[in-house]
Amino acid sequence: MFIKLADKFGYNPMVHNSQKEEILNYSGRLRYDTIGELINKLKNKVSSISIKLAVYKKLLLIMIESLENILKYNETFDSNSYIRTHFTQKFIIEKNNEKYFLTSTNVVLNSDIPKLKSKINQVNNLDNDGLKDLYKSTITDGQFTHKGGAGLGFIEMAKISTEKIQYNFETIDNKYSSYELTIVINEDYYNNNK
Secondary structure: OHHHHHHHHOOOHHHHOOOOEEEEEEEOOOOHHHHHHHHHHHHHHHHHHOOOHHHHHHHHHHHHHHHHHHHHHHHHHOOOHHHHHHOOOEEEEEEEOOEEEEEEEEEEEHHHHHHHHHHHHHHHOOOHHHHHHHHHHHHHOOOOEOOEOOOHHHHHHHHHOOOOOEEEEEEOOOOEEEEEEEEEEEHHHHHHHO
16 A cells, blocks of 8 residues: 555655564554553553654554544444455554654545545645644534544644645445555654754
């Protein structure tokens, strides 16, 4: 999948550099208690690899947002045994030099893809001030549902990410696609600016 992301977004050092380090890798059915376990795993890993506190907080925020998005969205597929058994939810944190790549993968409805693309492209085209304005207008416009849906998660991720949000959809069939989202955090940015 990173090769496809590289094709879409340009050079990706994850493809060309074998120096990447896996920080966290989860594959399986996601539940709320799983999120807690993964947070603890990240915390334990961080203490052994000397990550600055500012960067750790950003990793944690993106991780929680990504995992909660997967969890909420995949309630749609709880009764679909084919999807549950053939398409595993995944979350990976990898490091290459000063960059952390947080990648989540899950199944989405094809009918939701245009809305997802629109929200991601919208935040990718905004600077920090634009993201702040969009956040304020989003929280005041009353477009929330019990599953979210207002796009606040993408806004939060875009505010934290030091690069554009990367995404890819691979069609499974006429109803479903596999959806991969990658957020990049450059620790040099947060070490030098925070």
